[in-house]
Amino acid sequence: xxxxxxxxxxGLRLASHPRATAHVRYAKGIGALTGFALAAYAxxxxxxxxxxxxxxxxxxxxxxxxxxxTAAVTAWRALLVAEMxxxxxxxxxxxxxxxxxxxxxxxARSVRIAPATGLAGGDS
Numbered sequence: 398x399x400x401x402x403x404x405x406x407x408g409l410r411l412a413s414h415p416r417a418t419a420h421v422r423y424a425k426g427i428g429a430l431t432g433f434a435l436a437a438y439a440x441x442x443x444x445x446x447x448x449x450x451x452x453x454x455x456x457x458x459x460x461x462x463x464x465x466x467t468a469a470v471t472a473w474r475a476l477l478v479a480e481m482x483x484x485x486x487x488x489x490x491x492x493x494x495x496x497x498x499x500x501x502x503x504x505a506r507s508v509r510i511a512p513a514t515g516l517a518g519g520d521s
Contacts, residue, residue, distance in 0.1 A: 424469035432461020
């Protein structure tokens with residue numbers, strides 16, 4: 398089996414975004430620990446045997462990991478799209494500013510300054 402080809406634009410992968418990968422990793426850890434603790438606690442309170450408490454805790458940990466991973470990836474995909482749109486809008490605004498500046502420079506170059514006549518007061 399061959400690996401999937403890398404996208405041509407490296408900024409469009411969620412895995413290449415440093416804040417996103419750190420947050421997804423953190424969310425997975427918190428979700429797994431929370432799922433484990435809740436499931437183990439619920440099984441223990443229900444009078445389960447120690448091996449059942451451990452097994453349900455592990456199952457709850459896996460479920461918590463999957464739920465938190467899905468939520469974090471979904472949230473970061475939306476954030477990444479918003480970041481890309483904002484960056485595109487900033488680039489377009491900058492391009493418009495540069496085009497306006499270039500146009501004003503061209504207009505300034507095309508204006509011809511009348512030669513000095515030596516008259517100080519204006520028309521005579």
